[in-house]
Amino acid sequence: MKYRHRYHAGNFADVHKHVTLLMLLEALQRKEKGFLYFETHAGRGTYDLADSAIESRHGIERLADADCAAPPLCRYLALLEQLRRARGSPRLYPGSPWLAASVLRGQDRAVFVESLPEEARALERSIRGVGPARMRVDVGDGFEQLRSSLPPLQGRALTLIDPPYEDTRRDFDRTGAALVDALARFPTGVIAIWYPVKIAAETRRWLDTLARRVTRAMLATEFRLYPADSRVALNGSGMLIINPPYQLDTQLEECLAELYSRLAVGPDGGISVRAIAAP
Numbered sequence: 498m499k500y501r502h503r504y505h506a507g508n509f510a511d512v513h514k515h516v517t518l519l520m521l522l523e524a525l526q527r528k529e530k531g532f533l534y535f536e537t538h539a540g541r542g543t544y545d546l547a548d549s550a551i552e553s554r555h556g557i558e559r560l561a562d563a564d565c566a567a568p569p570l571c572r573y574l575a576l577l578e579q580l581r582r583a584r585g586s587p588r589l590y591p592g593s594p595w596l597a598a599s600v601l602r603g604q605d606r607a608v609f610v611e612s613l614p615e616e617a618r619a620l621e622r623s624i625r626g627v628g629p630a631r632m633r634v635d636v637g638d639g640f641e642q643l644r645s646s647l648p649p650l651q652g653r654a655l656t657l658i659d660p661p662y663e664d665t666r667r668d669f670d671r672t673g674a675a676l677v678d679a680l681a682r683f684p685t686g687v688i689a690i691w692y693p694v695k696i697a698a699e700t701r702r703w704l705d706t707l708a709r710r711v712t713r714a715m716l717a718t719e720f721r722l723y724p725a726d727s728r729v730a731l732n733g734s735g736m737l738i739i740n741p742p743y744q745l746d747t748q749l750e751e752c753l754a755e756l757y758s759r760l761a762v763g764p765d766g767g768i769s770v771r772a773i774a775a776p
Contacts, residue, residue, distance in 0.1 A: 502541075503548045503549065504548055507546050508552035509720065510691075510734035514734060515593060516573050516756065517738075520569045520749065521655055521689055522534070525655055531605045531651050532649070532655060533655070534605060534656075535654060536593060536656075537643055537656070537657070537659065538611070538658070538659045539620055540592045540594065542619060542623030543623040544590045545588055546590050560756075561577065567756075570752055577591060580595065594620055598628045601630035601632075608642075610634075611634065644682070647682040648686075654687065658676070658691070659691040669703055672692070673707055676690065676707065685740060687739065690738075690739075691734070694719055696727075697725040700735065705775075705776045713739050715772065715773040716737070716741040716745065716749075716772055717736070718753065719733050719768065720756070721767055722766040723766060750768075
């Protein structure tokens with residue numbers, strides 16, 4: 498695998514993914530009972546934006562000093578500031594494991610799976626002492642380890658599936674298969690899948706295929722800065738949410754509208770939040 502997220506950390510897709518993830522975690526925490534948080538492709542936990550200066554310039558760098566109105570966006574920026582103050586570095590950026598570790602409660606549990614041993618070791622260091630939840634970092638294939646983690650002992654779970662899509666077709670196929678298998682094992686679990694948006698028709702076909710295989714409620718949120726169709730660059734960021742919490746669609750529309758107003762680079766982008774049903 499050649500992909501290293503460190504060179505893309507803090508870009509607009511990261512911002513979209515992480516704000517959405519924090520909204521999902523908050524929704525599950527409206528109930529006192531604990532839950533399992535599981536990541537299939539965790540990464541190293543924190544990143545130095547010096548490595549991703551070009552991409553982060555159009556993402557988190559346009560937000561870091563901004564006032565915000567949407568509460569989810571404010572919480573996200575507060576956690577960013579918390580990390581930077583704690584580590585004494587104004588260029589750090591939190592990955593999804595660090596963000597989750599920061600907000601999970603003592604009754605919650607987390608499992609982070611990373612395929613690269615050196616990245617897994619960096620992740621262990623980055624989340625050490627962060628938050629009260631019981632957390633574990635495993636080295637391995639996140640798709641395979643997800644199978645053995647469901648159903649969870651807690652009876653509730655949020656899973657983030659976020660492969661690199663380096664081999665795009667294979668990762669889309671494995672993601673779809675993992676989703677179907679996870680729902681067979683634990684139908685009520687909340688699952689969030691990040692996916693790249695490059696060619697609109699291809700994205701639509703993938704979502705239509707999943708809609709024919711999945712009978713649970715699905716919500717797709719897409720955040721696009723660039724024209725809809727290009728195989729060269731990342732045009733947009735998608736999050737597919739299965740078993741979405743109550744009123745998440747409305748909350749996402751409000752939050753992402755503000756986020757887009759701050760990150761837009763021209764007239765060709767946009768946001769969408771829509772239910773996915775069988776064609």
